[in-house]
Amino acid sequence: MSSIVSVQTLNKTYDGGFRALKDVSLDIRDGEVLALLGPNGAGKTTLISIICGITTATSGKVSVGGHDTIGEYRAARALIGLVPQEINLEPFETVMNTVMFSRGLFGKGRDDAYIERVLRQLSLWDKRDAQTKELSGGMKRRVLIAKALAHEPRVLFLDEPTAGVDVELRREMWETMRDLKSHGVTIILTTHYIEEAELMADRIGIMAGGEIRLVREKAELMAELGRKQLVIELSTNVEKVPEALSGYDLSVGRDGSEIVYHYDSRRDRTGITKLLNDLQAAGLQMRDVRTEQSSLEDIFVDLTQGDAR
Amino acid sequence: MNLTAIQAIYVFEMKRTFRTLLQSVVAPVMSTSLYFVVFGAAIGSRIDQVEGVSYGAFIVPGLIMLTVLTQSVTNAAFGIYFPKFIGTIYELLSAPASFAEITAGYVLAAATKSFAIGLIILVTAFFFVDLEIRHPVWMMAFLMLTCLSFSLLGFIIGIWARNFEQLQLVPLLVLQPLIFLGGAFYSVSMLPDAWQAVTYLNPVVYLVSGFRWSFYGLADVPVLISLLAIVGFSGLCIATIGWIFKTGWRIRD
Numbered sequence A: 001m002s003s004i005v006s007v008q009t010l011n012k013t014y015d016g017g018f019r020a021l022k023d024v025s026l027d028i029r030d031g032e033v034l035a036l037l038g039p040n041g042a043g044k045t046t047l048i049s050i051i052c053g054i055t056t057a058t059s060g061k062v063s064v065g066g067h068d069t070i071g072e073y074r075a076a077r078a079l080i081g082l083v084p085q086e087i088n089l090e091p092f093e094t095v096m097n098t099v100m101f102s103r104g105l106f107g108k109g110r111d112d113a114y115i116e117r118v119l120r121q122l123s124l125w126d127k128r129d130a131q132t133k134e135l136s137g138g139m140k141r142r143v144l145i146a147k148a149l150a151h152e153p154r155v156l157f158l159d160e161p162t163a164g165v166d167v168e169l170r171r172e173m174w175e176t177m178r179d180l181k182s183h184g185v186t187i188i189l190t191t192h193y194i195e196e197a198e199l200m201a202d203r204i205g206i207m208a209g210g211e212i213r214l215v216r217e218k219a220e221l222m223a224e225l226g227r228k229q230l231v232i233e234l235s236t237n238v239e240k241v242p243e244a245l246s247g248y249d250l251s252v253g254r255d256g257s258e259i260v261y262h263y264d265s266r267r268d269r270t271g272i273t274k275l276l277n278d279l280q281a282a283g284l285q286m287r288d289v290r291t292e293q294s295s296l297e298d299i300f301v302d303l304t305q306g307d308a309r
Numbered sequence B: 001m002n003l004t005a006i007q008a009i010y011v012f013e014m015k016r017t018f019r020t021l022l023q024s025v026v027a028p029v030m031s032t033s034l035y036f037v038v039f040g041a042a043i044g045s046r047i048d049q050v051e052g053v054s055y056g057a058f059i060v061p062g063l064i065m066l067t068v069l070t071q072s073v074t075n076a077a078f079g080i081y082f083p084k085f086i087g088t089i090y091e092l093l094s095a096p097a098s099f100a101e102i103t104a105g106y107v108l109a110a111a112t113k114s115f116a117i118g119l120i121i122l123v124t125a126f127f128f129v130d131l132e133i134r135h136p137v138w139m140m141a142f143l144m145l146t147c148l149s150f151s152l153l154g155f156i157i158g159i160w161a162r163n164f165e166q167l168q169l170v171p172l173l174v175l176q177p178l179i180f181l182g183g184a185f186y187s188v189s190m191l192p193d194a195w196q197a198v199t200y201l202n203p204v205v206y207l208v209s210g211f212r213w214s215f216y217g218l219a220d221v222p223v224l225i226s227l228l229a230i231v232g233f234s235g236l237c238i239a240t241i242g243w244i245f246k247t248g249w250r251i252r253d
């Protein structure tokens, strides 16, 4: 897959001197859903704002659909839809007016049928003539999504779209995202809900302290997370794994006082019973047995630990 | 050029105007009427003609300018300040539209509104005094140019302002004196020589003078100079706005 958004060694130092982005490079693939996780202040919004043209980078380059976001800003920005983190709406405008405005602003001619489809999909059609100040928080967020979709973008940035949205609505939003993805829209999603990332993303990126700490296929990451460890504490230390047990994925831990077995907990047969039998047959005395598993949260905490909030 | 964007902004802003049409029009018409009653009728009856024109009629162009200038500045300033204040400016900054297009949308909308108000006041004036308009085409041209150039100024003020106080300060603190000392209520030639010299530093003098010339053929400064002054002033505003968008001053982090 080719990349639709390409970020090269991006740096951002805010006026006060705070370094919000440090040499960030990132390639976003055409058609993927990329979830960006990271603690408050990691720089997620800053990164998105620079790609979309709201904030100026201190150094570095960004291109969208092959167009430089500064040199060819028209072509680049026409491809992008942005749902900002903050709910910013003109309070006295009707839903319909603000959405039509967004479409026009991005240079697209009027298309009532398309706008109707977007509003219906986001369950906003009945509210089309309501002023935005009359809407609930969740509805306002959906109006922001409708505005972002109004010009049929190819890349959609969703900055914490499900914050403050109830469970049912969150499901509907996920449905909308899936639908957009099936139409080839690339989606970049920031979220604080790890489950949301697990559910929606093709790839997961973790940001902290202005850096991208990791970008991995979700499947790969989950496979790693599915791996469990069985730790067997021994009564007497061993130097190495006994020859008879070489068929297992074993390693020696804690100066030989432990043997660690790596296995995939999602398999039907984990091989634990057989291993324990074989251990006994090999003459090893077991003192205690325990299992360990890392979760996405562990990885997340691991990678983001020690960063100032 | 993204004409659709200009149109979208213009239509959006005009809808806002129409939603508040009554306030927009009633206030200026009322205050102008009060000026006519006080200056034109009450005081004017004690003042002789000014250069062959009755005082009531003499102040009409100045009064229209007074309203049109303040309206242009406040409308345009508010038009761009509001998105900045509530945060919707993110959309303008991320749109595939140039600074010229965004400015055009907001400034044209503000100028349209103040132009309309100017015309309404002109019509109102006919109820109070006998008016003649010698050069109607020039009159329209001056009015239009003034609306445009001061909407440009208002746009800059809207971007500059960090809060509502500042937004109101400039029209009050800068514009009012410039307008009142700009020859709206008197002919510059009535002032002592020293003050006349100072007066010519005031850009509003050129506007009022040119505008009044289109009514009565009377001018404090040559019409061509008036015209050049407006065009030059607009150019200065456009250059400033260009610089603002290029550097992102007060709009982009």
Ligand SMILES: Nc1ncnc2c1ncn2[C@@H]1O[C@H](COP(=O)(O)OP(=O)(O)OP(=O)(O)O)[C@@H](O)[C@H]1O
Pocket: A014, A015, A016, A018, A020, A038, A039, A040, A041, A042, A043, A044, A045, A046, A047, A085, B253
């Ligand atoms: N306009 C600004 N001026 C100065 N510093 C800023 C500005 N905007 C953001 N920052 C700082 O930059 C850092 C990154 O902020 P950013 O909003 O990108 O974080 P984030 O990852 O989106 O966080 P959150 O999850 O809370 O939304 C923060 O430390 C923040 O204080």
Ligand SMILES: [Mg+2]
Pocket: A044, A045, A046, A085, A159
């Ligand atoms: Mg953020």
